[in-house]
Amino acid sequence: MxxxxxxxxxxxxxxxxxxxxxxxxxxxxxxxxxxxxxxxxxxxxxxxxxxxxxxxxxxxxxxxxxxxxxxxxxxxxxxxxxxxxxxxxxxxxxxxxxxxxxxxxxxxxxxxxxxxxxxxxxxxxxxxxxxxxxxxxxxxxxxxxxxxxxxxxxxxxxxxxxxxxxxxxxxxxxxxxxxxxxxxxxxxxxxxxxxxxxxxxxxxxxxxxxxxTTLTSAEMIKYSANAFLALKISYANEIAGLCECVGADIHEVAAGIGLDHRIGTRFLAAGAGWGGSCFGKDTSALITTGQDYGYSMPILRAAMTVNERQRSLVIEKLQKHVRLLKGKRVAVLGMAFKPDTDDLRDAPAHDFILRLGRLGATAVAYDPVAMPRARREWTHLHYVEAVSASAALAGADAVIVATEWSEFRSLNWEEVLATMRGRVVIDARNIIREPLAAPAVLEQIGREQPQSAFLPASGLAAVKVGA
Known part of the structure; x- marks a missing residue:
């Protein structure tokens, strides 16, 4: 053949x-x-x-x-x-x-x-x-x-x-x-x-x-599958927001509900929301198809709304600790929409860098793979490239973890925090599982970390950990 x-x-x-x-x-x-x-x-x-x-x-x-x-x-x-x-x-x-x-x-x-x-x-x-x-x-x-x-x-x-x-x-x-x-x-x-x-x-x-099956059913299967996965992620993020309100841990909650075989453990990770070429596009396409037939799809619309909110939430967490971003230096770790790819389509990091620029901050970005593609596709954004994660954090007032690359999971946070000026960590992918062994502010999505014994070098009266 x-x-x-x-x-x-x-x-x-x-x-x-x-x-x-x-x-x-x-x-x-x-x-x-x-x-x-x-x-x-x-x-x-x-x-x-x-x-x-x-x-x-x-x-x-x-x-x-x-x-x-x-x-x-x-x-x-x-x-x-x-x-x-x-x-x-x-x-x-x-x-x-x-x-x-x-x-x-x-x-x-x-x-x-x-x-x-x-x-x-x-x-x-x-x-x-x-x-x-x-x-x-x-x-x-x-x-x-x-x-x-x-x-x-x-x-x-x-x-x-x-x-x-x-x-x-x-x-x-x-x-x-x-x-x-x-x-x-x-x-x-x-x-x-x-x-x-x-x-x-x-x-x-x-x-x-x-x-x-038929042509029509096969086409519907594709859209429906991706929209359901997008819905599942948005549901996890919505529950994460409530976890922050009541003091629950989204990792423990997601693990507990995921053990139900009717639900499953996959696509329940809370964070900055989904990106890439499929979930947003396919969910929007289903919604607009419904519109073409006069059929509303409020659940899918809500999934899109929650995903958009997650990106704003990350910047809000940053602003809570770095009140005025104008003139500040913010490291962005990860540019691809997910690890192990260089795909930048609908990547949360894009929105973070765009918003930081509008707020007057300098974004210093690093990604293990996607930076060459970003040079071609993100020419409309203003940011500084870093040669490594540690170089991005050096002298930074804050850092946003935008992509859960394994390199960032294994980062020596105690060492790199010592090179930062502000020591505010917005872990939008919940990759840090243990208390930071250095003075720092740590914000995650839907969970609190045990408080460190250290006080931040930035002059804060106490360590603020979690939401």
Missing amino acids: NITIVGTGYVGLGTAIMLAYLGYQVTGLDSDEGKISSLKAGALPIYEPGLDDLLQAASPNLRWTTQYSDAIPDADFIFVCVGTPPLPDGHPNLQYLEGAVRSIAQHLDGKPQIIVNKSTVPIGTGDWVLRILEEHAALYATSHYEVVSNPEFLREGTALGDSLYPDRIVLGGSSWATGQMRTLYAPLIEQSFEAPAHVPRPRGYERPAVVE
């Missing part, structure tokens, strides 16, 4: 390399000539742990091109993995998808070919794609072209494990098309491939569930 992947972003690259590793001949297609040149040279345009090693292993089965004429005619399966960013009103922007599908249609060669939509798209997009094919494919009337919705459920930072060992594979389309997809995914379904040494098969993992 020959496979073409249209779009080489986070989803497209991971899909292309995974399928090539499974033994298929895969062509990666992208209009960005710089990106394709880098891939031809073996350089990845994104950061994902272990993806470079899998690329090297799969490279004999991979080729890269910018030409639809070079990638579409011979393909049996054409995966569409282009971006669908949100418009100001919350609807997804489908211009990139429409352009890709039109170009695909113009190069289909008349044999049975399956167009697989992995882009996150509004409900009903599969039928719309079929109409585009009908209008622009020269041999549509005498050929067998099918559209399948095959949403991805990858988490950046763990995308390889999620790809090779999925909990479910969702296939929406006709019975013939989903049957073809079952054949394509047989190595994953049967787990018959040799696991890469750097991405071992999880202990106890057997086979993924396969959900065969």
